[in-house]
Amino acid sequence: MPYHLHFGEADPLRIRFAISPLWETQGAVRVLTRPRQQGYHLPWLRRIAEAARGVDLAPLHLLMPERGHNPDFLYPPPIGPAATFEEEIAAVRETDPAVAADDFARALAETPGAADTPAGRRMLTDPAGAVRWLADLVEQAWEALVAPEWPRLRALLEADVAYHSRRLADGGLERLLGELHPAFAWSEETATLTVEYRGEHVRALDGQGLVLLPSAFVWPDVVSGFDPPWQPTVVYPARGIGGLWTEARERTPDALARLLGRARADVLCALDEPAGTSALAHRLGLAPSSVSAHLSVLRAAGLLTSRRYGHQVLYERTPLGIALAVPQPETD
Structure with missing residues (x-):
């Protein structure tokens, strides 16, 4: 079941790339419990094993079902092309509790019994407090798992952006999208980007354009499915992760x-x-x-x-x- 992103007349002119340390943090947390995503990252996993044990990541994992909704407010599309982690986590802390409550309910419903766990009940009964609590956990995860390696990760992501920006300039949108990932298919006739993934999602870009976000940890998947008011975004595996570590x-x-x-x-x-x-x-x-x-x-x-x-x-x-x-x- 694919994602369908429908472009309007102005949207091809509003394609941009971005890098997000917050997204890399959630990707790193996810990889810890996804053996199929760990192959390229075994040297990193060995390095951060002790630090990871010092952070209670279970509440974050509870909101990361294998299939279905993940809270958009906790890992939103990037707020700028090169925002710092501090800027991104500050925006998370300012989330409206009503928005967070809806995201919590949708994500917890994807895993049977998740809403009845102590962590799940805490999120549902006190969404404002849960936003602060989870933001603190994400910050701890950043410091333990990603920050020590961020110069290396950022270099990989910036290299990917530089490469694909040149490809966009040289070959246009159709060529770029055809090269980003095998799951991408562009239809010139309907001006639609189709992304094969586990889920059904249809969205018209309506002049907002599309953010293309490379990630070291999302491989082998691609991620989209952001609903309004979030910026339409597709997260794809960065080039060169085989030699990252x-x-x-x-x-x-x-x-x-x-x-x-x-x-x-x-x-x-x-x-x-x-x-x-x-x-x-x-x-x-x-x-x-x-x-x-x-x-x-x-x-x-x-x-x-x-x-x-x-x-x-x-x-x-x-x-x-x-x-x-x-x-x-x-x-x-």
Whole structure:
């Protein structure tokens, strides 16, 4: 049963991308109880295991049924293209209790017996207090599960946005939507985006446009289904999650390390996707000043190009840089 998002005349001109640390937090919480989504994230799961045990995530999991409604107010579409977690969680705390009560009732009804648990009764009888309580839990989840890795995650998401923004500019909306995920199908005749997923949802965009939100943790699914007044949004798996938790030293050829030096070779090999200085420094465990110096040398040698995206400069490999970073098969 698919989602159907109907575009009006102005909506194709109002497509935008966004990044949401709040959405990555809910995705991280969800992955903890979804074995089918854990494959790419096993190194991260091992790192955060102890921290996760220190947060009572059960009330959040209660509101995450495998199928059906999840509270939109708790994980809303992003309030801006690059809002901080602090800005997003502040908006959650301001939720009208009546809106929260309706969301609680719908989500708890998806799981038999959920409304009769102590946590479920607390949400239904005191929605205003439950909003504060759950916002505190989400903030604890952010600090324990996501914040320590946010530079790495943000770099992946920003690289995805930069890549698909270029694809939109080069090939138009139909080409972009066809590449984002196999579940997407665009009909030029009816101006409708159909998303195959577990649920039935029909919405006319009515001039609001569509937010495309890459996520590291949503794989292999896509998520939509936001009802008014929420901004129409589709969450899709970001490119490059297969190498998200791989350390550069694990993929740096020894011959390249001897040629360029270990640290400089690690920087080159870490750029499977475009990334900025701070993200690379976090990933490699190097000082930002050192990474910046290595990036300058690699760019001067023709192995990297750079361009500004938002608040930072993103670096990516040139064809020559790709040829050096990818191990070549041995020949007799």
